[in-house]
Amino acid sequence: MAAACLRLVWLAPLLLGLVDGGRAEPPRDALREELVITPLPSGDVAATFQFRTRWDSDLQREEVSHYRLFPKALGQLISKYSLRELHLSFTQGFWRTRYWGPPFLQAPSGAELWVWFQDTVTDVDKSWKELSNVLSGIFCASLNFIDSTNTVTPTASFKPLGLANGTDHYFLRYAVLPREVVCTENLTPWKKLLPCSSKAGLSVLLKADRLFHTSYHSQAVHIRPVCRNARCTSISWELRQTLSVVYDAFVTGQGKKDWSLFRMFSRTLTEPCPLASESRVYVDVTSYNQDNETLEVHPTPTTTYQDVTLGTQKTYAVYDLLDTAVINNSRNLNLQFKWKSPPENGYVHYQPAQDRLQPHLLEMLIQLPANSATKVSIQFERALLKWTEYTPDPNHGFYVSPSVLSALVPSMVAAKPVDWEESPLFKSLYPVSDSSSYFVRLYTEPLLVNLPTPDFSMPYNVICLTCTVVAVCYGSFYNLLTRTFHIEEPSTGGLAKWLANLIRRARGVPPL
Amino acid sequence: MVAACLPRERLRPLAGWLLLLSVGSVAAGRIEDQTEQFFRSGHTNNWAVLVCTSRFWFNYRHVANTLSVYRSVKRLGIPDSHIVLMLADDMACNPRNPKPATVFSHKNMELNVYGDDVEVDYRSYEVTVENFLRVLTGRIPSSTPRSKRLLSDDRSNILIYMTGHGGNGFLKFQDSEEITNIELADAFEQMWQKRRYNELLFIIDTCQGASMYERFYSPNIMALASSQVGEDSLSHQPDPAIGVHLMDRYTFYVLEFLEEINPASQTNMNDLVCPRSLCVSTPGHRTDLFQRDPKNVLITDFFGSVRKVEITTDTISLQPDLEITESSYKKDRMDEELMEPLKYAEQLPVAQIIHQKPKLKDWHPPGGFILGLWALIIMVFFKTYGIKHMKFIF
Numbered sequence: 073m074a075a076a077c078l079r080l081v082w083l084a085p086l087l088l089g090l091v092d093g094g095r096a097e098p099p100r101d102a103l104r105e106e107l108v109i110t111p112l113p114s115g116d117v118a119a120t121f122q123f124r125t126r127w128d129s130d131l132q133r134e135e136v137s138h139y140r141l142f143p144k145a146l147g148q149l150i151s152k153y154s155l156r157e158l159h160l161s162f163t164q165g166f167w168r169t170r171y172w173g174p175p176f177l178q179a180p181s182g183a184e185l186w187v188w189f190q191d192t193v194t195d196v197d198k199s200w201k202e203l204s205n206v207l208s209g210i211f212c213a214s215l216n217f218i219d220s221t222n223t224v225t226p227t228a229s230f231k232p233l234g235l236a237n238g239t240d241h242y243f244l245r246y247a248v249l250p251r252e253v254v255c256t257e258n259l260t261p262w263k264k265l266l267p268c269s270s271k272a273g274l275s276v277l278l279k280a281d282r283l284f285h286t287s288y289h290s291q292a293v294h295i296r297p298v299c300r301n302a303r304c305t306s307i308s309w310e311l312r313q314t315l316s317v318v319y320d321a322f323v324t325g326q327g328k329k330d331w332s333l334f335r336m337f338s339r340t341l342t343e344p345c346p347l348a349s350e351s352r353v354y355v356d357v358t359s360y361n362q363d364n365e366t367l368e369v370h371p372t373p374t375t376t377y378q379d380v381t382l383g384t385q386k387t388y389a390v391y392d393l394l395d396t397a398v399i400n401n402s403r404n405l406n407l408q409f410k411w412k413s414p415p416e417n418g419y420v421h422y423q424p425a426q427d428r429l430q431p432h433l434l435e436m437l438i439q440l441p442a443n444s445a446t447k448v449s450i451q452f453e454r455a456l457l458k459w460t461e462y463t464p465d466p467n468h469g470f471y472v473s474p475s476v477l478s479a480l481v482p483s484m485v486a487a488k489p490v491d492w493e494e495s496p497l498f499k500s501l502y503p504v505s506d507s508s509s510y511f512v513r514l515y516t517e518p519l520l521v522n523l524p525t526p527d528f529s530m531p532y533n534v535i536c537l538t539c540t541v542v543a544v545c546y547g548s549f550y551n552l553l554t555r556t557f558h559i560e561e562p563s564t565g566g567l568a569k570w571l572a573n574l575i576r577r578a579r580g581v582p583p584l
Numbered sequence: 585m586v587a588a589c590l591p592r593e594r595l596r597p598l599a600g601w602l603l604l605l606s607v608g609s610v611a612a613g614r615i616e617d618q619t620e621q622f623f624r625s626g627h628t629n630n631w632a633v634l635v636c637t638s639r640f641w642f643n644y645r646h647v648a649n650t651l652s653v654y655r656s657v658k659r660l661g662i663p664d665s666h667i668v669l670m671l672a673d674d675m676a677c678n679p680r681n682p683k684p685a686t687v688f689s690h691k692n693m694e695l696n697v698y699g700d701d702v703e704v705d706y707r708s709y710e711v712t713v714e715n716f717l718r719v720l721t722g723r724i725p726s727s728t729p730r731s732k733r734l735l736s737d738d739r740s741n742i743l744i745y746m747t748g749h750g751g752n753g754f755l756k757f758q759d760s761e762e763i764t765n766i767e768l769a770d771a772f773e774q775m776w777q778k779r780r781y782n783e784l785l786f787i788i789d790t791c792q793g794a795s796m797y798e799r800f801y802s803p804n805i806m807a808l809a810s811s812q813v814g815e816d817s818l819s820h821q822p823d824p825a826i827g828v829h830l831m832d833r834y835t836f837y838v839l840e841f842l843e844e845i846n847p848a849s850q851t852n853m854n855d856l857v858c859p860r861s862l863c864v865s866t867p868g869h870r871t872d873l874f875q876r877d878p879k880n881v882l883i884t885d886f887f888g889s890v891r892k893v894e895i896t897t898d899t900i901s902l903q904p905d906l907e908i909t910e911s912s913y914k915k916d917r918m919d920e921e922l923m924e925p926l927k928y929a930e931q932l933p934v935a936q937i938i939h940q941k942p943k944l945k946d947w948h949p950p951g952g953f954i955l956g957l958w959a960l961i962i963m964v965f966f967k968t969y970g971i972k973h974m975k976f977i978f
Binding site: 164201202205206208209210212213214216217227228229231232233234235236237239251253254255256257260261279280281283284285299303304305307 | 674676677683684685686696698699700701702703704705707708709710727728729730731732924925926927928929930931932933937940
């Protein structure tokens with residue numbers, strides 16, 4: 073009881089101190105938040121959040137006790153373990169560069185932790201072990217399984233990403249835990265490190281039930297020293313929290329390729345974070361879709377940003393949440409973008425096969441571009457038929473009917489209109505309506521497929537073998553166990569003997 | 585008697601005084617009851633240790649059991665820093681979960697017990713018998729973070745909930761090891777000897793759960809189990825979309841009971857009963873080691889965290905301390921002009937990498953084992969072939 077009221081009393085001086093301290097000196101930390109939405113070539117959408125807190129303070133030289141935007145848990149970690157850089161990521165899934173293009177920042181599946189310690193650290197391995205234990209408590213992950221068996225000291229890669237005046241790789245440690253799972257329990261402490269938590273700004277979009285229903289989810293924390301200004305004479309600490317997710321067009325989008333913030337996150341943006349100096353949403357509107365689709369973004373952006381990113385020229389639509397015109401009288405911002413495809417000028421008809429009823433039928437109308445080669449291929453699997461369905465010569469194979477190509481080929485020379493009765497017979501095979509092109513029908517070769525053939529003599533072999541075994545083994549035992557022996561009088565011969573005796577008596581020979 | 589001596593005009597204020605006195609005595613009686621209620625249980629803080637010991641997707645219901653108790657306990661006031669949650673497998677983000685980041689307790693996905701604000705302290709491979717016993721007894725390696733420790737004292741009421749697959753006298757952890765009822769009883773005795781709890785409520789939801797509390801011998805422990813020895817605890821209902829059973833019956837009805845409780849409710853432990861018609865198995869309980877009568881024990885004594893707060897009306901004024909903050913800022917400004925410009929490191933300095941020499945490992949003298957082995961070999965050689973060979977060696 074006494075402890076409880078003492079607690080109330082202690083809170084008061086801290087509050088008063090904060091109020092007056094705020095007026096005495098300018099703020100020394102700044103928050104910038106950013107969301108980049110990239111529609112991917114395959115119809116999926118990638119969203120990358122970045123929250124960056126820059127703190128103009130040198131933690132190594134002064135004792136800091138007042139934390140404003142920079143989280144205290146991480147600030148104390150930097151000073152206690154003399155960290156120079158810390159990079160920790162949790163990822164679920166794999167970034168498919170072939171379908172999605174190059175990523176901004178990729179992370180390996182599982183948990184990855186790499187740390188540069190300061191030159192003043194004497195026992196790097198001990199600090200590394202303690203650091204991984206502390207981080208496992210902060211992020212609710214099994215990082216305490218990091219030990220010498222899965223830690224390496226890279227000698228050439230993983231150079232520091234921040235300011236560095238010497239790179240002795242002795243102070244670098246790297247470990248990956250591929251079995252680590254990412255779930256809401258890792259997202260919750262990550263969100264609590266943000267200055268606005270999940271109450272305002274871009275972090276209201278971070279709802280776990282949507283963020284984990286994705287093909288790729290990666291959240292990371294990066295701490296490094298950066299230049300405070302252009303002259304770069306003093307150090308600031310930068311904390312970046314990044315979160316990348318990729319929404320699948322078919323799983324979350326139900327096959328449609330139009331997206332909105334509400335569809336992706338089940339939330340819309342209402343207000344910027346009051347603690348942020350910058351809060352922006354960038355949408356990649358470069359049209360590079362090979363289907364010749366154009367991207368339409370609604371509401372129309374007020375500004376665009378063009379730059380060379382990852383090697384290619386990209387255009388971004390910019391929405392600044394701090395600009396009052398963006399979040400206007402509707403009080404919320406729901407970005408919508410969809411792919412507008414040009415009208416279809418192709419035709420595909422596919423009728424799948426039904427076993428023992430009808431075959432596959434595939435018809436396609438294709439426009440072949442000039443000076444090119446087009447390849448159409450179909451995959452199939454070979455199956456076993458019922459043993460009565462095989463032909464008497466199954467090792468010959470089974471035939472697949474040839475494909476048909478009907479083409480309208482442009483003619484080099486304009487042809488004269490054909491009079492069927494006057495012209496020779498070879499000119500009137502196909503009716504021609506247009507003199508600039510001629511019709512031709514071509515066939516491919518039939519395909520001979522070797523189906524897996526069973527050994528047809530096997531049923532006979534099995535019956536023989538089984539019957540032999542049953543007869544020999546079981547039969548012998550059955551006889552041994554059930555055969556009883558009776559003593560029998562020899563028979564007197566019966567009718568045959570009597571007849572034989574009759575004949576012998578007639579001959580005069582002694583009887584049997 | 586006083587009224588007879590005094591004149592009439594003083595009678596009315598005196599009557600007023602008498603009335604006040606009587607009211608005061610009645611009020612004092614009520615205050616006494618209230619203060620007695622105040623100090624009824626004798627604990628000042630609450631802790632909870634919630635353990636799910638089963639792995640694999642078909643044991644979804646054990647994770648849902650533990651998370652529903654976690655949810656109730658958090659709702660009734662115990663903060664995350666006082667809860668040690670151990671889940672042996674990840675169901676919410678399991679690839680087989682049709683709704684990721686959710687764990688449901690009722691079919692048709694009515695109640696998501698996983699929520700948005702969950703903190704799991706021990707997860708996946710960390711849920712072992714050794715870690716569980718270390719958490720209970722406090723014998724934890726020094727590098728363990730604070731959220732993974734049970735920092736209870738002698739005025740803590742602890743709720744321990746365990747669920748999984750069990751048998752007569754043991755509980756299975758992750759399909760690879762077991763904890764026996766004797767080990768558990770000894771762990772509780774260690775806790776008592778080190779005064780790590782004031783009162784302890786032990787709930788277990790496994791098959792033959794009553795066998796786990798048979799061997800307890802430390803005071804102030806109340807135990808509840810979902811089934812007797814020789815009985816199985818049954819699961820409640822499957823969900824056709826998720827494809828597994830969502831909860832066990834006993835915990836399902838405990839959750840339904842706890843949803844009605846709020847931090848101010850006065851229901852006691854005797855109301856926490858699951859009738860046989862609903863639970864099918866016979867829940868058991870053990871209260872002989874507990875010093876209070878169960879009907880005086882409030883549910884919130886263990887499941888909630890009811891803080892006793894005394895509000896003071898005195899005002900205290902304090903002077904803010906500005907000198908410290910100003911001096912540090914000035915010192916920083918002075919240092920700025922002295923340093924030369926810093927630069928970022930090159931990410932892939934090819935020339936430097938090619939020409940760097942591989943570092944030689946430091947030479948360490950051979951350890952005692954190697955020396956001892958060689959000494960043994962040499963001794964055996966000389967014993968076999970005789971000491972005369974020595975003069976050729978040395």
